[in-house]
Amino acid sequence: MSTIRINWKKILILMAIGFLVIQIAGSFFFYDLAIKRGPKEFLEKNADLEVADKTLDLYLKGDWRQWVADQKFERLSLTSRDGLQLSGYYLPAAKPTKKLVILTHGYLGNARQMGLFGQYYHNELGYNIFMPDARGHGNSEGDYYGFGWPDRLDLIDWTDQLVKKLGPDTEVAYHGLSMGAATVLMASGEEELPRQVKAIIADSPYESVYSLFTYQMNRMFHLPAFPLLDGTSLVTKFKAGYSFREANALKEVERTRIPILYIHGKSDTFVPTEMAEDLYRHTASEKDIFLVANANHGESFALSGDAYKQKMSQFLNRYVIEKDRVSK
Template sequence: MNRVGSLSIKAIIGSLLAVVVAYGSACTFLFLRQNHFIFFPSKTIAATPSDLNLPYEEVWLPVPSSGQNGTPEQLHGWWIPANGTQQNVVLHLHGNGSNISGNLSQALRFHQAGFAVLMVDYRGYGRSQGAFPTEASVYEDAKAAWDYLVQQRVIASERLVLFGHSLGGAIAIDLAIDHPEAGGLIVQSSFTSMQSMVNPARFWMLPIDWLLTQRFDSLTKVRSLRMPLLYIHGTADAKVPSSMSEALFAASPQPKQLLLVAGATHNDVAEFGGAEYLQTLKQFSQQIDRKPQKPMRP
């Protein structure tokens, strides 16, 4: 083999090695940093419930795990009491962007429907402490919010309604699996699994099935739900297609309900739904009221 041919082979091998290293680096980066493609927290509190004339109390909730220096971490939230005699309570779990301040309009609608509301930010969001979130940590945060309502607020679990929007829907479903005694579950504009949300055009060369650890596999979990269910989705949602709520609904046991809001996108379902949306929430609350209730603790 002449010298030119030998150099050509070396160049080809070098190029192949560079491609392998680059591919391996891309896989490693996605494996280690995939939660940064999922969560988009904001620290800015743009508004408070008082801006919507809602009464509220600022609350801090401890989480079981501690920070890197061993200091206990706390979640920040808002408790919005119901008008009149308190009945059902919504645990509001927001999506992957913004924070509780970007979800006040939803809290207002629950308040108008007669619910008390606890809004809470996951670690890394708003004023909550802690590191950048992961699937495991947001599940733990939701559990801490549940424990706060049951143990500190002394609210009967049968009066608790879990609500999750988008990614929050997957978190609410996971919490509902651990607490089948909850009064009900409302999942709005959510997805079947994180794998189903991956854009194949963006990651077509990567083995996503192997690399994805933040799975949020709601479709598998909903088959085990044991409470009244309400799925809500806008038919014009370009981020999460409404067919995903239809699939979750189909896989879920009774009692269940699906509200598809014509023309609504990912974040304006309540606005498009209007009176029908609000009436559906009220009817869902009444359905919970008709369930056999355990005596309220003193």
């Protein structure tokens, strides 16, 4: 009888090559799934994004939608540092003021959706408002989603442009939702952040892109982060210019000087509440946190109503102070 000799070394090499091919293919797949610009069908029936009927009614039928449609926004444009044409919408306050809020939207959203908050800022708080389309969203160029990291520099450049437009004594608040919340936090610790930025409100933020995707890969696909997420991060670095680990809001708030109000739903299963609590604990500046019972991702404004507005306005009134009010 002949003896069959198994070449284990060759088998192991083939297995390693096969594993590497699968990882590379998987990394490109997940890049297209989450980072590349385009519809994201995998989120359409995601239970973690289900909201209460009250929330859905506000989102789809709230009077803020007609308010946005009725306003005569000034369309502004910005060339990003890497050459993208970005778009945004500016609306002056009814009465002259130096107060400006920049409202940053979430993943797959667009600028005009932030009219949900813009209506209150404009009509009740008397702010000039500006709502930019993030790169890859709305009318802004870009073939990928930045998840806040390249967007933080766009936000800084938008702020500089608006300060030039409105004057150096402008006082700026940032208010971001979800990805927009991560954007304002990622900008918060930058040395070049304009001195006019006085306060930040971060609604439903995540700590970093890597921690967010680690959580969601496990929850949605039951996969460990390593090595597939690290491979996707390398693809993102090559194609979009940033890695998941460097896109880190936690490191930015550890060195920020800007007061921050964190808002998060206690029942958020898309971006866990613990991320906002961890960001709060690590924030170097003055800070506050407002947690809303029974609210899922991005629902706090809809479900807490007047309590949200009261918390927001009290916080802003401590830090965004017009010069004429002080002189009196």
